[in-house]
Amino acid sequence: MHVGNYLGLVHGSEQHLVDALKKVAEHHGDEPDIEETCRLLASWSEKHLEHLGLLVQKYGESKNLEPANMEKALFHGPQKGSLALLRDLHDLWLLANEVQLCWTVLEQAAQALRDDELERVCQECGRETKRQIAFFLTRIKQAAPQALVVA
Amino acid sequence: MTSETRDSINDIWGERTPHGAGQAWPARVDERVSETPERWVRGACVLCSNGCGLDIGVKDGRIVGVRGLASDMTNKGRLGPKGLHGWEANNSGDRLVRPLVRRDGQLREASWDEAMSLIVRKSQELVEEHTSGAVGFYTSGQLFLEEYYTLAVIGKAGLGTPHMDGNTRLCTATAAAALKESFGSDGQPGSYEDLDVTDCVMHVGHNVASQQTVLWTRILDRLAGPNPPKIIVIDPRRTFTAEQATVHLAPKVGTNVAVLNGLLHLIIQAGKTDPAFLQAHTVGYENLNRVVEKYTPEYVEELSGVPAADLRAAGEILANTKTLVSTVLQGVYQSMQATAAAVQVNNIHLIRGLIGKPGSGILQMNGQPTAQNTRETGADGDLPGFRNWGNPEHIGQLAKLWNVPFNKIPHWSPPTHAMQIWRYCEQGSIKMLWISATNPAVSLPDLGRIRRILQKEDLFVIVQDAFLTETARYADVVLPAAIWGEKTGTFTNVSRTVHISCKAVEPPGEARSDLDIFLDYARRMDFRDQDGQPLVKWHDPESAFEAWKECTRGRPCDYTGLTYEKLLAGSGIPWPVNEGHPDGTVRLYTDFVFPTHADDAETYGQDFDTGASVTPEEYKANDPQGRALIKATDYREPHEVPDEDYPLWLTTGRQVYHFHTRTKTGRSSALNAAAPDAFVQLSPEDAARYGIKEGDWVLVESRRGLVIERARLGNTEPGLVFIPWHYGSWDDPSRPRAANELTLTEWDPVSKQPHFKYAAVRISRYAADALPTPGLLGRAVEVARHLVSGEKERTSFASESGVPQPKTTQRVDG
Numbered sequence: 001m002h003v004g005n006y007l008g009l010v011h012g013s014e015q016h017l018v019d020a021l022k023k024v025a026e027h028h029g030d031e032p033d034i035e036e037t038c039r040l041l042a043s044w045s046e047k048h049l050e051h052l053g054l055l056v057q058k059y060g061e062s063k064n065l066e067p068a069n070m071e072k073a074l075f076h077g078p079q080k081g082s083l084a085l086l087r088d089l090h091d092l093w094l095l096a097n098e099v100q101l102c103w104t105v106l107e108q109a110a111q112a113l114r115d116d117e118l119e120r121v122c123q124e125c126g127r128e129t130k131r132q133i134a135f136f137l138t139r140i141k142q143a144a145p146q147a148l149v150v151a
Numbered sequence: 152m153t154s155e156t157r158d159s160i161n162d163i164w165g166e167r168t169p170h171g172a173g174q175a176w177p178a179r180v181d182e183r184v185s186e187t188p189e190r191w192v193r194g195a196c197v198l199c200s201n202g203c204g205l206d207i208g209v210k211d212g213r214i215v216g217v218r219g220l221a222s223d224m225t226n227k228g229r230l231g232p233k234g235l236h237g238w239e240a241n242n243s244g245d246r247l248v249r250p251l252v253r254r255d256g257q258l259r260e261a262s263w264d265e266a267m268s269l270i271v272r273k274s275q276e277l278v279e280e281h282t283s284g285a286v287g288f289y290t291s292g293q294l295f296l297e298e299y300y301t302l303a304v305i306g307k308a309g310l311g312t313p314h315m316d317g318n319t320r321l322c323t324a325t326a327a328a329a330l331k332e333s334f335g336s337d338g339q340p341g342s343y344e345d346l347d348v349t350d351c352v353m354h355v356g357h358n359v360a361s362q363q364t365v366l367w368t369r370i371l372d373r374l375a376g377p378n379p380p381k382i383i384v385i386d387p388r389r390t391f392t393a394e395q396a397t398v399h400l401a402p403k404v405g406t407n408v409a410v411l412n413g414l415l416h417l418i419i420q421a422g423k424t425d426p427a428f429l430q431a432h433t434v435g436y437e438n439l440n441r442v443v444e445k446y447t448p449e450y451v452e453e454l455s456g457v458p459a460a461d462l463r464a465a466g467e468i469l470a471n472t473k474t475l476v477s478t479v480l481q482g483v484y485q486s487m488q489a490t491a492a493a494v495q496v497n498n499i500h501l502i503r504g505l506i507g508k509p510g511s512g513i514l515q516m517n518g519q520p521t522a523q524n525t526r527e528t529g530a531d532g533d534l535p536g537f538r539n540w541g542n543p544e545h546i547g548q549l550a551k552l553w554n555v556p557f558n559k560i561p562h563w564s565p566p567t568h569a570m571q572i573w574r575y576c577e578q579g580s581i582k583m584l585w586i587s588a589t590n591p592a593v594s595l596p597d598l599g600r601i602r603r604i605l606q607k608e609d610l611f612v613i614v615q616d617a618f619l620t621e622t623a624r625y626a627d628v629v630l631p632a633a634i635w636g637e638k639t640g641t642f643t644n645v646s647r648t649v650h651i652s653c654k655a656v657e658p659p660g661e662a663r664s665d666l667d668i669f670l671d672y673a674r675r676m677d678f679r680d681q682d683g684q685p686l687v688k689w690h691d692p693e694s695a696f697e698a699w700k701e702c703t704r705g706r707p708c709d710y711t712g713l714t715y716e717k718l719l720a721g722s723g724i725p726w727p728v729n730e731g732h733p734d735g736t737v738r739l740y741t742d743f744v745f746p747t748h749a750d751d752a753e754t755y756g757q758d759f760d761t762g763a764s765v766t767p768e769e770y771k772a773n774d775p776q777g778r779a780l781i782k783a784t785d786y787r788e789p790h791e792v793p794d795e796d797y798p799l800w801l802t803t804g805r806q807v808y809h810f811h812t813r814t815k816t817g818r819s820s821a822l823n824a825a826a827p828d829a830f831v832q833l834s835p836e837d838a839a840r841y842g843i844k845e846g847d848w849v850l851v852e853s854r855r856g857l858v859i860e861r862a863r864l865g866n867t868e869p870g871l872v873f874i875p876w877h878y879g880s881w882d883d884p885s886r887p888r889a890a891n892e893l894t895l896t897e898w899d900p901v902s903k904q905p906h907f908k909y910a911a912v913r914i915s916r917y918a919a920d921a922l923p924t925p926g927l928l929g930r931a932v933e934v935a936r937h938l939v940s941g942e943k944e945r946t947s948f949a950s951e952s953g954v955p956q957p958k959t960t961q962r963v964d965g
Contacts, residue, residue, distance in 0.1 A: 030577075032896050032898070037761050040760060132761075134764070135763040138762065138763045142567075142571075145313070146284055146567075151580040
């Protein structure tokens with residue numbers, strides 16, 4: 001049983017995403033939509049972490065196994081400017097996809113375990129992660145032409 | 152010498168002409184002239200979004216008055232105070248009559264050739280060095296359709312810049328977004344005529360009595376007749392509109408979604424949905440039901456402050472009315488979750504099946520008279536003819552029509568919205584901003600920031616206007632523009648009704664119509680199509696209109712059946728007008744088929760909380776294929792809420808006697824005398840708490856800036872203060888007084904409309920006769936100095952002391 005392994009992984013990834021979202025919100029305060037939306041998205045991931053608490057009680061959590069290496073330090077701290085914003089959104093997109101993949105893997109396990117509660121949590125959290133990713137992509141598409149071509 | 156049929160200043164709406172449901176709205180012709188006209192010229196009023204039909208009186212080459220057009224379907228002869236008086240601004244002595252070019256820091260008169268050559272040289276240099284992404288356009292809700300369309304073609308197919316928007320982003324962007332999200336396309340489902348028969352009218356964040364006085368007259372006439380409709384008003388202030396309400400809900404600012412979710416909850420609880428309609432003509436009801444389930448009246452009261460019993464009373468009316476007309480405006484659009492809230496109004500109609508039938512209409516209102524046309528033509532960044540930037544077929548249609556390469560037309564992401572255009576200017580990637588017929592130095596949020604941007608060395612600012620506005624004073628080039636009455640063109644009101652407004656007199660001096668200015672720019676830039684022919688193939692208003700008609704062929708806003716001749720025949724005509732509907736279309740969706748099919752839809756939609764775009768693949772996977780979309784979301788709290796430092800809510804809005812930034816209405820003697828100055832409206836409780844009496848000067852501060860206003864007490868809840876916006880510095884530079892010194896730079900994630908309706912502020916009595924504390928004095932003087940430093944062309948400064956000069960007080964504040 002390695003469910004705890006992935007619970008640990010998703011826990012770390014969500015926490016990482018929360019930290020990154022808050023830093024981006026803070027550093028890009030001159031972009032009000034980025035600031036406010038990143039704070040909102042951070043609150044979603046914080047809620048996911050609460051859900052995880054209960055699952056960890058059930059399945060345990062293992063954070064020191066091999067997949068922990070996947071927790072790459074994608075986010076190096078933002079800089080100012082349009083290219084920096086683009087790179088930060090780029091990193092958030094990668095971080096969120098890491099989270100999304102974890103929920104998918106866990107949802108597969110939930111089905112095999114016939115654990116409806118785990119499956120429900122994976123679906124609910126996964127849906128919101130998908131919305132986070134959709135926002136990053138939309139904003140990246142908006143920012144990229146100006147940042148790469150004009151600025 | 153002046154003769155008028157009524158005193159519209161003191162009797163805003165005039166005499167009643169009562170009528171019962173189903174009877175025709177009687178005519179009542181309003182007229183005001185300063186001299187007997189030699190001739191009358193057909194026009195339509197551009198001083199609010201109602202767009203009343205009128206005739207312009209002319210004598211000795213000057214406008215001398217107006218009279219309402221009795222045959223016009225929009226107003227049946229009536230005119231409001233702004234319509235009856237606003238034309239005086241045309242004759243104002245301080246019109247711009249020659250181009251101005253900044254030299255050695257000063258705006259100096261120049262020839263048209265000098266001014267246009269400079270603009271063209273600058274454009275070419277920037278495009279060469281940085282691509283057309285360095286050029287932005289910021290237009291208005293005041294130009295005519297022909298001018299917007301020409302601008303859209305120049306921007307999208309000539310330069311190929313995605314950076315086009317207008318101040319319609321501040322007034323009507325949410326109307327467009329909400330209609331697209333619910334029905335797949337822009338355009339009002341209903342009509343003003345629905346008001347003549349409806350059983351119930353709901354005004355959400357819409358003070359129609361003050362903003363569209365003639366439309367309100369239409370409602371008052373129903374209220375005075377047999378079987379009057381019930382009126383529901385949702386507005387935090389007790390306005391003229393709210394005074395007539397059967398039920399007035401006064402929610403805390405920023406809580407519209409909570410209240411509307413509560414109303415939807417009550418209709419569903421009462422079992423009054425229309426299941427057959429929902430099943431056949433909508434998708435998404437189950438999700439709505441799930442979302443609104445928890446919005447019980449008690450929960451809504453907790454969130455919004457609206458007493459549960461009042462919500463129940465409104466819910467009962469909405470659950471049982473046989474017909475319903477809803478109107479929505481800035482109280483919804485300029486607030487938190489704007490699109491989400493506006494869509495909930497659409498949803499009330501959808502779950503009850505009250506759409507596409509006489510008496511049941513939705514009017515997602517426009518703040519400005521010609522805002523609808525910026526949306527239709529794409530001068531606001533959308534694609535002309537309600538086309539979808541995400542649909543290659545639609546881009547291909549435009550490329551074919553304009554005979555330009557597919558990739559010339561920017562469509563890689565949604566067009567750059569106004570707030571982002573200003574951000575790019577701030578960051579320096581947009582290096583030329585062409586502003587036409589609008590005054591962002593007064594109308595945008597957080598004016599301190601806007602002034603800093605306008606003053607940037609690396610931003611070349613062009614302002615095209617009739618007056619040296621607060622914004623024009625920062626320009627590098629000022630182009631004198633002709634205005635209403637001095638040029639011909641068409642425009643479309645919120646009821647989809649197209650009017651023509653003709654040139655009655657010559658513009659003053661060397662002023663030119665906006666159309667002529669854009670045509671001149673296109674010619675000098677030598678924009679060409681793929682065959683080497685001039686890109687812009689028209690040369691005057693009527694040929695521009697004919698070109699536009701081709702762009703709308705087969706689109707929801709089909710103009711192909713319209714001609715100037717038809718529009719001159721005595722009434723505006725609502726689109727679509729085509730072979731199938733030669734006399735226009737009063738009401739859309741009478742067959743309950745909505746333009747939501749993936750091939751038709753103007754948008755694939757956005758996430759209400761984040762603004763994330765729905766991808767074409769996702770949309771197609773759940774293609775609604777002609778059914779309306781029911782979307783819902785939970786209430787979220789505003790981002791800035793009152794706290795210890797800034798304990799009060801500020802809300803802002805317009806008054807009955809002023810329009811836009813008072814560029815015109817402030818130059819009409821009677822309108823100016825009726826509302827000469829801004830003020831801060833306080834509850835008696837708050838006034839007592841801060842030791843403020845009626846008429847005292849009050850210092851109002853937010854995290855962005857400060858203003859000094861006279862106190863007016865009453866008609867607002869404790870904790871909420873109101874300042875009428877758009878009082879700038881041109882006629883009173885003595886003190887900071889524009890409400891937008893205080894407002895915040897933040898916008899709705901879907902429509903990108905800024906939030907003017909709430910900000911956290913603090914107030915204190917401002918003793919103008921005593922010595923202010925040094926810190927306060929310093930700040931006030933600094934703000935005054937900012938205003939002065941923008942004034943590179945010093946003209947009429949009454950006072951630069953920083954001490955407010957008293958003015959006469961306001962009489963009406965509804």
